[in-house]
Amino acid sequence: MSGDKTTITVDRDVALRCSKLARELGMSFQKLASDALRIVEEVVKDGGSPMDLLYTWRGMKSMSATDTIALPMTILLKFFEDLQPGKFTPDFYEAGREIGIAMSHEITFADLVKRPLIFKILLPLRSANNRETEREIIFTLAIPPYSKRLTPLFSAYIRGLLDAYGYTQHKIEVREHIIEVIMYKSAQT
Incomplete structure (x- = not known):
């Protein structure tokens, strides 16, 4: 020094x-x-902010509380190659809910909305953005194009996460490799 x-x-x-x-x-x-x-x-x-680092750390702490591991997308796809991914939708929902409960102790929903890149800690996303209107919060999450087959599982995971935060009235739309989550502000429980 x-x-x-x-x-x-x-x-x-x-x-x-x-x-x-x-x-x-x-x-x-x-x-x-x-x-x-x-x-x-x-x-x-690298284009981030010190607060991004703080929320990334909090997200990692949440993941460790739920025994979560990071897997390369190619490995995950191989697991589901001969299986029906839809069969595991309830399991992905429950896993999302579990991580959502842990995250809600570390990261407020308002901070998640401000920093949608937190979703990149949880899912194999190429990008995560949001836009907010007077009545809606819309997250646009792009998964790798070759993993479109897994979008029902990722959607269930996101649904569980949002439900854990108390946002049970939301709509998830999937187009190609884009998952769009639409939440209505007046519908928060």
């Missing part, structure tokens, strides 16, 4: 909490702050 130092201004409560944490971990506050800034630098260089 370089001997050069600089002073930055941060919120006092953040500095106090981080200083206490550094002491508890047996590291210097300077090392903790420098490591954190290196991480943020990498995320921002």
Whole structure:
């Protein structure tokens, strides 16, 4: 670590909490702050924001609470090659509900709406976007084109996740490899 130092201004409560944490971990506050800034630098260089990193971490914590594993899409497709994917729709719904319950303790629904890329932690998505109108929230999720056969399973998973957050009145439309989730704001339970 370089001997050069600089002073930055941060919120006092953040500095106090981080200083206490550094002491508890047996590291210097300077090392903790420098490591954190290196991480943020990498995320921002790739087009993200520090808050994206926070919600990604919270999503990962939620996944670990439900014994979730990440699988390459090609492996998942092989599992369902000789099976009827529709047979597993209830299982995917329940898995989505389970992760939704865990996530709701870490990530508010408002934060999920602001950061739809959180869905990329949960599903093999190429992109995740949203748009909000006065009456609707619409998520547009693009899965890899070769995995269209699994869209009923992914849709059930999303339905379970949203139900766990209390949004039971939603519509899911599938076009090719695009899953569009339409939720009506007045329908929140």
